[in-house]
Amino acid sequence: MKLYILLFVCLSSRFSFAAKIPLHLVEHADSIDKTLTIRHQDLAEYLMIATSSDREKVFIFAYWIAKNIHYDKNELKRLDRNKIPREVLDNRRAVCGGYSNLFEQLCQDASILAYSVSGYAYGKFIKRTFKNGSLKHGWNVVYLNGRWELVDVTWCTEEAKENKFKESLELEWLLMDPLTFSQTHFPNDPKWQLLDQPKSKREFWSNEEDGNWKIDSQNELQSLSKLNKVDGKLISIKSQYAHDQDKKEYLNNLLRLAWDCSGGSGYDESQIKKGLTIFQFSEQELERIQPTFKKKKYYKMIKTGIYISMKRLELQE
Numbered sequence: 001m002k003l004y005i006l007l008f009v010c011l012s013s014r015f016s017f018a019a020k021i022p023l024h025l026v027e028h029a030d031s032i033d034k035t036l037t038i039r040h041q042d043l044a045e046y047l048m049i050a051t052s053s054d055r056e057k058v059f060i061f062a063y064w065i066a067k068n069i070h071y072d073k074n075e076l077k078r079l080d081r082n083k084i085p086r087e088v089l090d091n092r093r094a095v096c097g098g099y100s101n102l103f104e105q106l107c108q109d110a111s112i113l114a115y116s117v118s119g120y121a122y123g124k125f126i127k128r129t130f131k132n133g134s135l136k137h138g139w140n141v142v143y144l145n146g147r148w149e150l151v152d153v154t155w156c157t158e159e160a161k162e163n164k165f166k167e168s169l170e171l172e173w174l175l176m177d178p179l180t181f182s183q184t185h186f187p188n189d190p191k192w193q194l195l196d197q198p199k200s201k202r203e204f205w206s207n208e209e210d211g212n213w214k215i216d217s218q219n220e221l222q223s224l225s226k227l228n229k230v231d232g233k234l235i236s237i238k239s240q241y242a243h244d245q246d247k248k249e250y251l252n253n254l255l256r257l258a259w260d261c262s263g264g265s266g267y268d269e270s271q272i273k274k275g276l277t278i279f280q281f282s283e284q285e286l287e288r289i290q291p292t293f294k295k296k297k298y299y300k301m302i303k304t305g306i307y308i309s310m311k312r313l314e315l316q317e
Contacts (some may be wrong), residue, residue: 019174025050025060026169028261037068040085040102044109048087054144058151061106062174066156071101096138096154103140105155113143113225114151115236118249119187120204121152139173141184141192143225148194149175152185188249189240191220214308230274233257247291251298254282254303262309267317276309 028050037040047064051057072093083091083098085105094102100116106113120139139152152173173181178194182204190198224232234257241250262275283302286295 018169019059019176020068021059021063021169022056023169025056026063029060031062032064037089038103040089041109043089044106047106048110054110057110057112058107058142058144058149059171061103061110062151062153062156062171065099065102065106066151066171068092069157071095071154071157072098077260099150099157100138100140100152103151107140107142108229113229113232115141115224115233117141117189117192118240119185119192121155121185124303137185141194141241144175146225148176148221148225150181150185151175152181169186187240188246189236190243191239194221199313229258230271230278234278247289248293250289251282251291254278255294255298255301258282258305258309262305262312265314268288269313269316272309272312276313277305278308279305 023167029047032043035126036046043064047060048057051060063254070093072091072095074079081118083094083101086093087104088098088102094298097116097118104114104116118136118142121135121139137154137201139150140152140259141148141291142151143149150173155173156171182193182195182199186199186201186204187193190200193199227235234254237250237253240253241247258275258278260275261271264271279302283299283306286298286302291298
């Protein structure tokens, strides 16, 4: 079994499933002035100038992030939260959550639907860097031409800094086919495997097939493409919890989404109301699932979010 895994890792390292980045996109991305990389809005706007399709926008976003954001091993000691896009651009360093957040934000700036996905991963990058067979990990799904596609910008990063990348202009983990991607990535919500026959967690770690169940992932996820981003994220968060039963991750995801809605710099009444609703829902869920960890801390965070949301609505600011 170990020999099989090693063989797969070696084969995948040869870019047999890589997406080739058009040269004109690379040249455009490399020509950006540093002053335009401070704000994600300016960065996305400049990068999009050279593109002619959503697919090319995904290519150039992934390329720029992979080349310019460095993996921060020290950040692994502080995994209580992921860096938001502004922090990633300020520091030019992140772990997987920061990479996926920035990629999702650039896609949002380009009106492309994308989500961050959390789960586990293993493979040549993880094994060599952390000497560990498994690790919590984050990546993205993006909706292109009526289908969901898989993107792991973090794992593109290492290759983007090697000479062979400059020669081939390929990013191995960009729009990879789901079956191959599933060999090294296991999302907490199995629908994000994008497979008709998703792997169980036991299958993923043992590399053996049970073949017990089937779902039509693409059709089940089509509904998310028709919802607004907040409602879609909320459904995805609930679905993930239904499968992994990770109470801490569930509450963190709910609160993160609520603050995304309520904590914006500009006044958007509808978004703040959505945030308020999610904070209130989080309070109900906190009482329902009864976590054994830091319940008072979560209760205080929720009450603070409700207060700030209501105050912003009252003052309209």
